[in-house]
Amino acid sequence: MSAALPPRDRDWHPPALAPDYKSSRLRAPTQKLLRLPSTISEETGPVFGHDTLGPLDADLITNFAASGEMALGPRRCIRGTVRDQNGRPVAGVLVEVWQANAAGRYRHVNEGYLAPLDPNFGGCGRMITDAEGAYQFMTVQPAAYPWPNAPNAWRPAHIHFSLSGPAFGQRLITQMYFEGDPLIPLCPIVQAIPSGKAVEQLVARLDMPHSESMDYLTYRFDITLRGGVQTPFENKMEGM
């Protein structure tokens, strides 16, 4: 009842050790990963039903706000499609997002940036992809923020994404950046990704046709999950 997962292309992902990203130095395993064929444990995973979600989960502008109020900042819609490596939409993927507010400040006990909290912004949202693999949420534009990796180090504006697909071996956390951000080439977290083409996969594009006049700008961010490579067992998977 499960399909073998293709091995991850480890040269496409950032390596565990990226010395310019200082936190990776003591947290990167030094031994090679043990590469083996996937087993039933990686080929299966938890299912998240739509009853998991509350009505405001995909609206970061209001889901933490006091009644009748809204988070401050430029209004944004983020939308995209989750596909597998064969380009087929993946339905039922739990997409969890988190981000700084429009001043670049996170709502977190370990956060020390002097920019202000927004009393109406929590910073988390979640959704489940529909039958076409599509997701969408409303938020405010997060600001770039400084971090202690090096003097004058700034993260480009970004939204963190967590994806839980049908197989636990597809589990992925990544970050979405915004088209045209001049901080993208300066960021050691982004630049830990070996190829510029791979970085491009994480850059959301302005989507004017889906933007709403007098309301919000939309950015499009499509995601590819591991899996879907043709295998002898493929036909049995159809229709599941």
Place this chain on the structure above:
Amino acid sequence: MADAESPSQTAGPYVHIGLTPNFTGITGVYPEDLGAVMCGDAALGERITLEGQIFDGAGDVLRDAVVEIWQADAAGNLPPSDPDFRGWGRCASDLKTGIFRFDTVRPGVATTADGDNHAPHIILWIVARGINIGLQTRCYFPDAAQANATDPVFSAVPPDRQPRLLARHQDGVWRFDIHLQGPEETPFFDL
């Protein structure tokens, strides 16, 4: 031609906002953090607690990690067929002690269609600041030595590293510590 997987990025220091918001004090958005409860009252099998800490290359405990686990039910079904058992859990390392803890059931032997017997095991997936792509390891049980010896994954690990995949029974809990570097470095998988 297969498309490339979207590249991973670190979960960063504020991962809790997205994955365990209630844990970090963001209440009122989600009623509870996902994965906090794995077992219903009627879950079948032996109840166990799995706990541990994650250590970096300096021997310091990670206090900002999130761990997810996935496992068979007590009868060895993957995904679990026990309606009172989820098979999946998510836990943030304690902000002070770095301890992660799961109240779960002891997994059974999973037999797959190809006839492989998979020893009782729990997959762990670890993300944190400084970890560029989620780390995957497995916890096995030392009292299942015979099953472990024929498990397709455990048996493929070099024998001198196999002990790092074994939980220790200690004070009524199964203890599984993870070392990211150093002489006790945990084996991590690309499965």
